[in-house]
Amino acid sequence: xxxxxxxxxxxxxxxxxxxFKVDEAAKKVxxxxxxxPVVSPFDLQAAEAALRVKExxxxxxxxxxxxxxxxxxxxxxQVLAMGADDGFLIxxxxxxxxxxxxxxxxxxxxxxxxxxxxxIFMGRQAADWxxxxxxxxxxxxxxxxxxxVAKAVTAADGRLRVERVLQDGFETVEVITxxxxxxxxxxxxxxxxxxxxIMMAGRKPLAQWTAADLxxxxxxxxxxMELERLYVPxxxxxxxxxxxxxxxxxxxxxARRLREARII
Amino acid sequence: xxxxxxxxxxxxVADGNLTxxxxxxxxxxxxxxxxxxxxxxxxxxxAAVSGVANDAIAYxxxxxxxxxxxxxxxxxxxxxxxxxxxxxxxxxxxxxxxxQTSIGRDLAPRLAFRxxxxxxxxxxxxxxxxxxxxxxxxxxxxxxxxxxPKSLPAVATVKGxxxxxxxxxxxxxxxxxxxxxxxxxxxARVKVLGQEKAKVEGVRLEDADVVVTxxxxxxxxxxxxxxxxxxxxxxxxxxxxxxxxxxxWYPPSAQVGLTGVTVSPTLYVAVAVSGASQHMAGMSGSKxxxxxxxxxxxxxxxxxxxxxxxxxxxxxxxxxxxLRKLRA
Numbered sequence: 001x002x003x004x005x006x007x008x009x010x011x012x013x014x015x016x017x018x019x020f021k022v023d024e025a026a027k028k029v030x031x032x033x034x035x036x037p038v039v040s041p042f043d044l045q046a047a048e049a050a051l052r053v054k055e056x057x058x059x060x061x062x063x064x065x066x067x068x069x070x071x072x073x074x075x076x077x078q079v080l081a082m083g084a085d086d087g088f089l090i091x092x093x094x095x096x097x098x099x100x101x102x103x104x105x106x107x108x109x110x111x112x113x114x115x116x117x118x119x120i121f122m123g124r125q126a127a128d129w130x131x132x133x134x135x136x137x138x139x140x141x142x143x144x145x146x147x148x149v150a151k152a153v154t155a156a157d158g159r160l161r162v163e164r165v166l167q168d169g170f171e172t173v174e175v176i177t178x179x180x181x182x183x184x185x186x187x188x189x190x191x192x193x194x195x196x197x198i199m200m201a202g203r204k205p206l207a208q209w210t211a212a213d214l215x216x217x218x219x220x221x222x223x224x225m226e227l228e229r230l231y232v233p234x235x236x237x238x239x240x241x242x243x244x245x246x247x248x249x250x251x252x253x254x255a256r257r258l259r260e261a262r263i264i
Numbered sequence: 265x266x267x268x269x270x271x272x273x274x275x276x277v278a279d280g281n282l283t284x285x286x287x288x289x290x291x292x293x294x295x296x297x298x299x300x301x302x303x304x305x306x307x308x309x310x311a312a313v314s315g316v317a318n319d320a321i322a323y324x325x326x327x328x329x330x331x332x333x334x335x336x337x338x339x340x341x342x343x344x345x346x347x348x349x350x351x352x353x354x355x356x357x358x359x360x361x362x363x364q365t366s367i368g369r370d371l372a373p374r375l376a377f378r379x380x381x382x383x384x385x386x387x388x389x390x391x392x393x394x395x396x397x398x399x400x401x402x403x404x405x406x407x408x409x410x411x412x413p414k415s416l417p418a419v420a421t422v423k424g425x426x427x428x429x430x431x432x433x434x435x436x437x438x439x440x441x442x443x444x445x446x447x448x449x450x451x452a453r454v455k456v457l458g459q460e461k462a463k464v465e466g467v468r469l470e471d472a473d474v475v476v477t478x479x480x481x482x483x484x485x486x487x488x489x490x491x492x493x494x495x496x497x498x499x500x501x502x503x504x505x506x507x508x509x510x511x512x513w514y515p516p517s518a519q520v521g522l523t524g525v526t527v528s529p530t531l532y533v534a535v536a537v538s539g540a541s542q543h544m545a546g547m548s549g550s551k552x553x554x555x556x557x558x559x560x561x562x563x564x565x566x567x568x569x570x571x572x573x574x575x576x577x578x579x580x581x582x583x584x585x586x587l588r589k590l591r592a
Contacts (some may be wrong), residue, residue, distance in 0.1 A: 007548075013404050017541055017563060020406040029403060055452075101382065103313075129402050129409075130522060130542075134374035136341070145453040146341055148370045151516075165516055166366045167525065169461040171338070176453040180428045184523065185506065186516050224382030225418075228397065229410040237566040247578035254554065254572055254579075255586035261533050261569075263500065263552050264590065 001060040001155060003050045004120045005084060006138075007239045009068055010128040011073040012036065020120070020232065021156060027230040028097075029128075040077045046183040047079045048190035050121045056082075056227040057155050061085050069096050081193035088114070093208035094221045100129070102221040104137025111142060116242025118177040119160060124149050124184045127149055132182070134154035140181040147175050149219045151186035160261035186203055268416035270302025272329075273359040274348060275320060276367060277313050282320060284471070285363035287429035289422055290324035290391055290571040293361060294430055297361075297393045303327055305355040307443070310382050311337045314440070321438030324430050331356065331443035332577025339367050341374050343447035347377050350445045352417065360419045365491045376419040383419040384411050386522075388426040389408060405522060405541035405548075425528040425549055462517035463508060467501050470520060474531045475547070477520055478508055481536025481557065482576070485513035489582040491535055497587045503527065503547075505537050521546035535576050539564030556580070 002016030012035045019032040031037070054060040065085040066072040069091060076087040098106065111117050120147065125132030132148075139146035151170070152163040160179060164171045165186050165190050175181070193201070211221060242257065258264045271293035275286040293304040306325035315573065317328040325350065331347040348371065352360060360375065362368035364386045376383035384398035388408075391397040395412055398420050402409045422572055468560075469475065476495040478488050488502065495502045504514035508522050520527055522542040528549035535556045537543060544567060547553075555568035556576050565571040 007576075009533045011403075011582055013542075015406075017406050020403065020541075022407055029407070035271055098340060101377075104377065124523070126403065131383075132369055133373040133383055133385060136370070137377045139333055140374050146370070146374065147454060149366070152403065159309070166459070168464075168517055169459060171459045172457045173340075174457055179439050179453070204287075208573055222414075224376075224414055225384065225411045226378075227409060229408075230402070232406060233408050233494050235567065239571050241560070241565075242570055242572045243341035244572075246572040247572075248582040250572045251582035252586050253580045254570060255583060257570055257591055258531070258552075259555070259590055261552070264587070 001053060001057055001118045002116050003053065003060060004048045004063045004065050004111055004114065004117055005043070005050045006078060006120060006122045007075055007079055008040045008126045009037045009048065009066065009072040010040045012038050013041065013127040019166050022230050022232050024229070024231055028094050038069065039078055040123055040128065041172055042127060042189040044127060044182060044186065045081070045185060045187045046121040046123045047082055047084065049183045049187055050145045050151065051083050051183070051191070053153055053155050063088060067095055067098055067103050067111055072157060076206060077201045078193070080204045081198045082191055083197070085208040088209060088211045089206060090211070090214070094211055094218055098221060099223040099225065100131055100133035101258065102138060103219050103223045104134045104141060105216060106211060106214060107134065107138045108141035109216055110139070110209065113214055120180045122180065124182045135180050135182045139212050142178070144178050144180055146180045147173055148182040149184045150181055151184055153181055183264050189235060222223070267357055268358045269300070269325050270304060270355060270357045270564065271296050272305040272307060272352060272355045272360045272417070273325070274307045274360065274362045274368070274371070274519040275393050276363060276365060277308060280315065282316050283303045284364065285424045287323045288424070288427040289361045289363060292422065292427040296359065296390060296392055296541050298398045299501055302358065303355070305329060305349040305351065306347060306499070307331065308357055309344050311338050314393065314589035319438050321516070322432040322434050324545065326438050327355065327426050328438060328440045329443050330440055331445060332345065333446050335447045335449045338459060339429070340452065340456065341452045342369050342453060344372060345378060346445035347351050347443050349378060354441065357417050362421045364421040364423045372419050379417065379419070382413050382418060382421060382441050385567070387419050387420045387422045390420065390422070394581055401545050403541070405545035405578065406523055413575065438581060447474065462515055466497070469501045469525050470527055472499040473529050473549070475503050476500055476531045476533045476535065477503035477505065477518070477537055477547070478514070478535050479505035479537030480507035480511070481538065482513065487536070490584070494580060494584050497584055497591065498531065500529070500531070505540070505543050534564045534568070535580070537564050538562050539567055543577065563569035
């Protein structure tokens with residue numbers, strides 16, 4: 001089975017709220033000092049899901065693909081170290097900070113150019129914009145079925161069997177390939193590459209393409225939504241810290257305050 | 265679509281009733297058309313949905329589009345898409361609104377690409393002046409983004425509890441139209457083999473007036489026993505942070521946050537929950553937050569109305585006892 005894993009390099013989502021800043025004029029996030037960009041965590045879980053399918057089958061190829069600035073090569077190498085076979089970095093004019101619409105166009109075009117792809121794995125949403133739009137866009141552009149928010153994926157008779165997380169439970173579906181599958185955190189932790197794998201990752205093939213290489217022009221990379229404002233909401237703390245000599249006394253005081261405030 | 269006007273709500277029906285979020289979407293749609301003009305349409309898709317068409321009208325719909333067929337259930341994007349497309353063609357709306365639910369998350373982006381338009385996910389505010397504006401959280405809840413569609417219709421999923429429903433009015437007038445599109449079940453590429461619904465004992469998390477949530481700081485699954493006891497005393501439901509769910513301490517269906525359930529209870533008790541932005545995104549609409557946390561600098565303590573800075577293990581037994589006395 002030939003699989004593509006799509007990954008996005010993002011500002012570290014673990015950045016504490018106090019260090020999170022936005023340039024409102026440029027409508028961009030200012031990366032916190034001393035933090036390095038990371039692979040969006042759901043995307044690492046997508047890579048893990050693809051690796052498990054490859055291990056289950058004992059064969060297959062995993063291509064790792066990223067759309068974004070040249071620095072995203074580092075993110076691709078991280079997934080090559082996990083065990084992916086080759087990488088594709090699609091960057092250049094119009095692709096430094098593409099929105100969901102442009103990104104889906106690029107991934108769909110790249111999947112066609114790579115060819116013979118049976119499945120595309122992606123994180124359920126990128127942990128920067130938290131949209132969860134690109135995977136369905138790619139599926140629509142390719143005319144493939146989609147299965148979203150998966151916690152387990154196995155191959156069965158040329159199909160994929162996927163366990164999905166629903167808001168009120170779980171669902172098992174079978175999908176005919178080629179298909180797009182998105183992975184949620186319930187899949188579990190992605191593997192850590194060993195030192196030797198990290199060294200070898202540098203020798204794996206990493207192709208660099210531009211939008212033009214994929215036959216896409218600037219018009220196809222136009223966003224469909226205009227970002228009018230990006231800002232940090234102001235929240236003022238009005239906390240009343242409950243006093244007490246002991247935890248038991250604090251508990252009693254809390255119960256009393258909740259009653260006084262007519263909350264209970 | 266230069267003449268795009270009005271709102272199309274893609275509704276959801278559960279246990280034979282419109283979901284609460286659907287009524288919220290209809291309320292939002294009503295308020296939009298009062299400013300922008302046009303009608304509120306409501307698409308209902310499923311095996312038996314025509315029975316709630318009148319409810320949709322009572323909650324604000326002018327036209328209900330009914331796509332009724334057993335093959336629409338369980339939900340699959342490829343089955344629902346032609347029905348949504350047909351309703352959008354009939355209504356020619358300026359906005360298509362869906363809930364930020366398992367269905368809305370899956371369907372809205374695909375529908376937007378099929379229509380060749382943009383989409384705003386997990387929208388918390390919808391405004392209209394001379395054009396539409398959607399506000400949504402980004403960067404794990406650290407930022408807000410305001411977006412405007414460049415072409416119509418705009419597709420948006422809307423976060424639960426962010427919009428108020430109207431008081432239902434059974435005297436409101438409306439019409440029902442039938443959607444012809446039917447899923448080609450024999451050509452389905454996605455086949456649902458089975459579903460396993462989470463057991464709900466007592467009150468549902470999203471409907472609960474009191475929610476008691478545990479986080480990573482509980483140190484293990486056994487910590488949730490005291491939370492369940494506390495929730496029982498308060499007549500509430502138990503939730504969990506994503507960290508606690510990922511560690512397997514509590515089922516994912518109880519996850520409160522950006523990728524889980526959104527709650528806005530009267531009382532939210534966060535026990536050993538640090539308050540990561542993605543968690544706050546699911547509960548910041550709570551009317552009163554109580555934080556029980558060892559760390560006075562925890563984000564949740566700052567966001568709370570009342571905070572007890574102590575080890576939860578020493579606080580909860582006394583708190584449960586005191587509340588029992590108060591409630592007796």
